[in-house]
Amino acid sequence: MAVDEEPDTTAKNSAGGENTENKRNESRGEEERAFECNICLDTAKDAVISMCGHLFCWPCLHQWLETRPNRQSCPVCKAAISRDKVIPLYGRGGSKEDPREKLPPRPQGQRTEPENTGAFSNFGFDGGFQMSFGIGAFPFGLFASTFNFGDPVIRAHGTNPANLEDERFLSQLFLWVAILFIFWLLVA
Amino acid sequence: MSSHHSRFTCSPAQKRLQKELVSLIKEPPPGVIIDGESVGQSLDLLVLSINGAQGTIYEGEQFQLQFRFGPKYPFDSPEVVFVGSEIPVHPHVYSNGHICLSILTDDWSPALSIFSVCVSIISMLSSCKEKKRPPDDSMYVKTCSKNPKKTKWWYHDEEV
Numbered sequence: 001m002a003v004d005e006e007p008d009t010t011a012k013n014s015a016g017g018e019n020t021e022n023k024r025n026e027s028r029g030e031e032e033r034a035f036e037c038n039i040c041l042d043t044a045k046d047a048v049i050s051m052c053g054h055l056f057c058w059p060c061l062h063q064w065l066e067t068r069p070n071r072q073s074c075p076v077c078k079a080a081i082s083r084d085k086v087i088p089l090y091g092r093g094g095s096k097e098d099p100r101e102k103l104p105p106r107p108q109g110q111r112t113e114p115e116n117t118g119a120f121s122n123f124g125f126d127g128g129f130q131m132s133f134g135i136g137a138f139p140f141g142l143f144a145s146t147f148n149f150g151d152p153v154i155r156a157h158g159t160n161p162a163n164l165e166d167e168r169f170l171s172q173l174f175l176w177v178a179i180l181f182i183f184w185l186l187v188a
Numbered sequence: 189m190s191s192h193h194s195r196f197t198c199s200p201a202q203k204r205l206q207k208e209l210v211s212l213i214k215e216p217p218p219g220v221i222i223d224g225e226s227v228g229q230s231l232d233l234l235v236l237s238i239n240g241a242q243g244t245i246y247e248g249e250q251f252q253l254q255f256r257f258g259p260k261y262p263f264d265s266p267e268v269v270f271v272g273s274e275i276p277v278h279p280h281v282y283s284n285g286h287i288c289l290s291i292l293t294d295d296w297s298p299a300l301s302i303f304s305v306c307v308s309i310i311s312m313l314s315s316c317k318e319k320k321r322p323p324d325d326s327m328y329v330k331t332c333s334k335n336p337k338k339t340k341w342w343y344h345d346e347e348v
Contacts (some may be wrong), residue, residue, distance in 0.1 A: 041207045042204075075299035151259070
């Protein structure tokens with residue numbers, strides 16, 4: 001930085017000038033650096049301090065906490081840290097609002113479960129089970145539904161006579177389909 | 189010296205990198221040499237030289253260390269590998285330059301920096317007593333990803 005400010009000096013002179021310049025910068029810098037966020041290295045904005053005493057911008061710390069939601073630790077000393085265990089810092093100037101409230105709550109990250117590595121077991125159970133059940137039970141399922149029919153007391157919701165008529169027709173249709181199916185099975 | 193950085197309008201990641209680079213060029217860690225001219229070229233790639241510390245088995249050797257920074261830096265760790273013809277022979281450094289060091293993956297924290305990574309690597313080299321490759325070197329080098337961050341490292345040796 002000092003080189004920029006004294007571009008015309010010769011190499012030897014600038015080396016000397018740089019030292020005094022550096023010293024001035026350092027003493028000024030140290031004071032400012034004491035209030036720098038440990039993450040962005042800038043003067044902390046919306047500052048919060050952890051129980052272990054480390055200073056951060058709340059947006060910076062918030063992003064870090066979201067990066068490792070399951071292992072929240074202080075970036076500086078690895079002590080346990082969380083949203084509720086930091087203290088907002090209010091200087092004389094600036095907003096008196098709690099920075100933790102100000103930050104718009106970000107949308108939750110989306111997380112999907114890792115794919116089941118034993119893909120075969122999944123298929124074998126779900127798919128295979130349904131498949132065999134479907135074939136085996138199909139005609140008997142028809143019978144079951146068919147023989148449940150025709151009892152108006154049990155099927156009380158069929159109050160509309162037209163509906164009842166339709167259902168009766170359907171039931172007979174299915175009954176015949178089922179009988180034909182069984183017959184076909186026996187013959188084949 | 190900072191003038192050639194400041195013309196970038198930049199993301200928080202780049203802003204922090206610029207700050208790091210400025211102070212790194214001004215005061216590099218002992219044993220680290222940075223070519224100030226090459227630094228400004230690209231903000232996401234940095235190659236610097238590391239000298240083996242005096243009084244250690246790497247004294248007199250020089251290695252090139254390459255940093256690559258993703259857009260999520262410093263929340264995400266940089267990718268750090270040795271590059272070039274000289275790769276230190278060390279139980280935690282594979283012959284392709286990959287380094288087995290927990291702060292480069294699991295134990296990374298955004299409060300760490302280029303500076304602290306350099307110091308860790310120098311200290312890792314300095315504490316080594318015997319030059320040898322990791323036991324699984326040939327296997328790992330054949331099968332690993334180009335990016336060491338994709339390796340699931342086992343950090344089992346705390347001594348070296």
